[in-house]
Amino acid sequence: MDMARLLKPEAVRVMASVTSKKRLFKDLSDIAHASYDLDADAALDCLQERESLGSTGVGHGVALPHARLEGVNAVTGVFLKLERAFDYGSVDKAPVDLVFALFAPRDAGVDHLKALAYVSRTLRDAAVCAKLRANSDPVTLHAILTSPASVKAA
Numbered sequence: 545m546d547m548a549r550l551l552k553p554e555a556v557r558v559m560a561s562v563t564s565k566k567r568l569f570k571d572l573s574d575i576a577h578a579s580y581d582l583d584a585d586a587a588l589d590c591l592q593e594r595e596s597l598g599s600t601g602v603g604h605g606v607a608l609p610h611a612r613l614e615g616v617n618a619v620t621g622v623f624l625k626l627e628r629a630f631d632y633g634s635v636d637k638a639p640v641d642l643v644f645a646l647f648a649p650r651d652a653g654v655d656h657l658k659a660l661a662y663v664s665r666t667l668r669d670a671a672v673c674a675k676l677r678a679n680s681d682p683v684t685l686h687a688i689l690t691s692p693a694s695v696k697a698a
Contacts, residue, residue, distance in 0.1 A: 545662040548690045550646070551621040555579040556682040556689070561628045565595060568624075572609065572645045575622045582620075582647055586613050591645070601634025605677075606667045610646040610660055619648045619659040625676060625685060642667060642676055 555575055562568045569591040577584035590611030594600065600609045622645045629639035644663050648656035666672060666689065675688045 545658055547662070547666065550619060550659060550663070551623060551686065551689060552579050553683065553686045555620070555622045556686045557623070558625045558627065558680050558682060558685070562624075562626055562630055564630075565632065566592070568630075568643065569595070569609065572622050572624065572643070575624075576620070576645070576647055579622065580616075580620045580647070582613070583615055586615065587611060587647060590647075599633045599635065601632040601636075601638075601640055602664065602667075603634055603636040603638060604668075604670075604673065605629060605634075605638050605641045606673065607632050607634065607640045607643045608646070608660065608664060608667070609643065610648070610656070612648045612650045612652060612656060614650055616647050616649045616652075619646060619652060619655055621646050621659075621663065623685065623689060625680065627680070642673060 569588055573584040573587035576582040576587050590613045591609050594611050601607045624643040626641045629641035632640035646659055679685055
């Protein structure tokens, strides 16, 4: 798995604040549309549908919302760093400030699961998360996420 193939530089953003999952999912969908030409409305619907099954807040301030939808050719990602964490309903009840959303083809099968596991391993690394939280430049955030050290740590 190659993070640079999952995540375009323009799909990495820093946001001042998000007040709800609905707003967050709208922002993620809009960025996915701008970065990968995905249908923003379909992406939003699919993110909300998946979240209705259970929270994608995995703990330690990290959320990994994900969706399978038509019109996606390969698994792609959007990363957001939130300047102010918000209550996401995570398993550990900690507010979320790092969000990595994945969008996969409806029939992605194992590729979707491999990408999800890969991103999860990367963001479980405390050193990677500390670097992400210490920086607010999207170019730097993309470099941290795609660096060999981050991948090795994952």
